[in-house]
Amino acid sequence: MSQNPRIAIVGAGNVGGNLGIRFARSGYSLRFGVREGSNADDVIAKCEGKAEAASIPEAAKWADVIFLSVPGNAAVEATRSMGDISGKVLVDCNNPLKWEDGPVHTPPPEGSITAALAKAFPTARLVKGFNTFGAEFHLDPTLGNTSIDVQLAGESAEAKALVSSIATRAGFNPIDVGLLRNAAHLESLAILWIHLALRAGHGRQIGFKLLKRE
Ligand SMILES: NC(=O)c1ccc[n+]([C@@H]2O[C@H](COP(=O)([O-])OP(=O)(O)OC[C@H]3O[C@@H](n4cnc5c(N)ncnc54)[C@H](OP(=O)(O)O)[C@@H]3O)[C@@H](O)[C@H]2O)c1
Numbered sequence: 633m634s635q636n637p638r639i640a641i642v643g644a645g646n647v648g649g650n651l652g653i654r655f656a657r658s659g660y661s662l663r664f665g666v667r668e669g670s671n672a673d674d675v676i677a678k679c680e681g682k683a684e685a686a687s688i689p690e691a692a693k694w695a696d697v698i699f700l701s702v703p704g705n706a707a708v709e710a711t712r713s714m715g716d717i718s719g720k721v722l723v724d725c726n727n728p729l730k731w732e733d734g735p736v737h738t739p740p741p742e743g744s745i746t747a748a749l750a751k752a753f754p755t756a757r758l759v760k761g762f763n764t765f766g767a768e769f770h771l772d773p774t775l776g777n778t779s780i781d782v783q784l785a786g787e788s789a790e791a792k793a794l795v796s797s798i799a800t801r802a803g804f805n806p807i808d809v810g811l812l813r814n815a816a817h818l819e820s821l822a823i824l825w826i827h828l829a830l831r832a833g834h835g836r837q838i839g840f841k842l843l844k845r846e
Pocket of ligand 1: 767
């Protein structure tokens with residue numbers, strides 16, 4: 633894999649848009665996969681000439697790594713619209729939740745969105761990540777005098793290493809948290825982040841860090 637993997641982003645909203653801007657500013661070329669009738673013009677205008685729009689299957693076909701950032705209940709449908717993604721790294725940034733006086737975790741029967749994607753698309757290489765903090769951090773990962781942690785879960789060490797290298801170059805602090813079964817914990821962690829940020833009064837400028845006693 634080259635030093636410059638080609639990145640596609642499907643879902644150019646709060647998360648995907650900000651992540652795309654961050655990646656472009658970090659030197660990556662990327663394509664936003666957009667649905668017919670939608671566009672990512674505002675985001676692309678902030679990507680310093682490094683991003684363009686394509687249809688979802690075109691963007692997915694072109695890319696080595698595809699970031700998926702759509703409503704949790706649309707993750708499988710959006711991935712299906714990519715066409716054949718055999719061998720591609722699919723980074724699942726999504727969370728399953730509903731709002732009932734606060735965030736409520738609503739995982740699919742497979743246990744996590746990532747597990748549902750892995751079941752539906754067994755030839756893709758799934759990595760869970762970039763889901764445990766608010767979208768402000770996708771644009772700017774600084775947290776105090778350090779960087780926010782991006783926990784990465786998945787079966788393929790090679791895929792995690794690739795996503796990790798992208799995250800590092802973009803200013804995040806990646807941490808390998810093990811196999812795909814741990815994606816469920818990352819989705820739970822995200823629900824906790826939303827509770828702390830939006831219900832418990834801590835605000836959105838918070839993030840989880842793994843600290844070590846020296
Ligand atoms: N917001 C946060 O702070 C945050 C943080 C961490 C993780 N997350 C998770 O990240 C995901 C995205 O959140 P967001 O806040 O970025 O959402 P958002 O702003 O609503 O953006 C969602 C994007 O998904 C696209 N989309 C919706 N349905 C689609 C489909 N069936 N196929 C293809 N594209 C589709 C939308 O495009 P159109 O213009 O075509 O509708 C839009 O660009 C969610 O799963 C969320 O739980 C959010």
